[in-house]
Amino acid sequence: DVKVTQSSRYLVKRTGEKVFLECVQDMDHENMFWYRQDPGLGLRLIYFSYDVKMKEKGDIPEGYSVSREKKERFSLILESASTNQTSMYLCAIRTQGGNQPQHFGDGTRLSIL
Amino acid sequence: RKEVEQDPGPFNVPEGATVAFNCTYSNSASQSFFWYRQDCRKEPKLLMSVYSSGNEDGRFTAQLNRASQYISLLIRDSKLSDSATYLCVVYNQAGTALIFGKGTTLSVSS
Numbered sequence: 001d002v003k004v005t006q007s008s009r010y011l012v013k014r015t016g017e018k019v020f021l022e023c024v025q026d027m028d029h030e031n032m033f034w035y036r037q038d039p040g041l042g043l044r045l046i047y048f049s050y051d052v053k054m055k056e057k058g059d060i061p062e063g064y065s066v067s068r069e070k071k072e073r074f075s076l077i078l079e080s081a082s083t084n085q086t087s088m089y090l091c092a093i094r095t096q097g098g099n100q101p102q103h104f105g106d107g108t109r110l111s112i113l
Numbered sequence: 114r115k116e117v118e119q120d121p122g123p124f125n126v127p128e129g130a131t132v133a134f135n136c137t138y139s140n141s142a143s144q145s146f147f148w149y150r151q152d153c154r155k156e157p158k159l160l161m162s163v164y165s166s167g168n169e170d171g172r173f174t175a176q177l178n179r180a181s182q183y184i185s186l187l188i189r190d191s192k193l194s195d196s197a198t199y200l201c202v203v204y205n206q207a208g209t210a211l212i213f214g215k216g217t218t219l220s221v222s223s
Contacts, residue, residue, distance in 0.1 A: 033210075042215040043157070043200075058210060090156055099145030099204045102211055104156040 002027060004105035006091050012111045019078040021108050023091030031094035032074035033102060034058075034066065036087040043090065049074055081112045116140065119201050119214035126221055130191045134217045136184040136201030144208065146177055148186050149200040151216065157200055160186075191221045 007022035023032065033048040035058075045058030047066040055066050063085060067075040078085055088109050092102040119136045126132050138146075146163035161168065163175040163184055174187040184201055201214035 040215070043211075043213040045210050048210065056209070099208045101147050101159045101162060101202075103159065107156045109154075 002029075002093065002095060002103040004091055004093055004103060006089075006105040006108050008108050009106060010109045010111075012113060013078075013081050014113055015081060015083060017078075017081045017112075019081050019110070019112075021076040021078075021089055021091075021110070023074045023076070023105055024072055025074075025093045026072065027093075027095070028071060029093045029095055030071065031102075032068070033092040033094070034064075034074065034076045035090045035092065036060070037090060037107075038087050046076065083112050086110060086112045116212045117201055117203050117214040119199075119217045121215060121217060123218040123220055126191055126219070128191055128193060128221055128223050130221075131187065131189045132191055132219060133188075134186045134199055134201075134219075136186075136214055138182050138184065138201075138203045138212075140203070140206055141179075141182060142206040143203045144206075145204040146175075146184050147202040147211075148173075148175060148184075149202055149213075151198045151200055153197075157213075160199070188219075191219075193221050193223060195219060196221045 003026045005024045034046045035043045037043045049055045049068045065077045090107045091105040094102050148160040149157040150160045151157040163177045167176045172189045176185045198216040198218050200216045203212050
């Protein structure tokens with residue numbers, strides 16, 4: 001079974017803080033993705049990575065950065081958190097190359113106060 | 114036209130009913146299609162892939178009409194446990210990223 005683990009289910013941070021969201025997978029998959037999900041807007045892609053030290057911007061990268069120093073870990077960083085970044089954040093992996101489905105972690109509900 | 118469009122519902126049906134969801138997508142070059150299921154406050158989970166010839170998995174049937182850029186999901190003999198939001202999902206032309214519909218909400222009642 002595919003296992004995608006996100007470091008926190010719930011997180012509360014303050015405006016201006018630097019926030020790290022961690023995602024770990026245990027199957028040596030190359031492709032990893034970060035999404036956010038908001039009511040009425042659906043899932044939107046923030047960043048993705050095809051391999052270690054590689055990253056690509058998604059649809060809404062502004063205010064975020066990512067880090068992929070090891071294959072199993074893909075981190076999403078909010079450089080200076082703002083209230084409009086309050087959201088559900090979902091990490092996903094793709095098990096193979098090509099147009100294969102993605103599998104998600106449990107999600108992190110992040111609140112920025 | 115939105116990239117992936119779904120009727121948001123909600124669809125309220127009794128147990129045992131048959132219900133169908135539809136989805137349209139805008140990019141004719143899209144190659145891969147999926148239905149995901151998402152329970153309240155949980156992550157999306159893959160329900161089934163959608164193949165050109167149509168495919169079935171138990172009570173669930175998925176159909177693809179490339180000419181009309183239309184995908185459907187049919188659920189037969191609805192169960193209470195089918196209550197969830199169903200997401201229509203399409204890969205972009207480059208095959209690099211999934212594009213999600215906003216979901217259709219199903220509520221099955223006894």
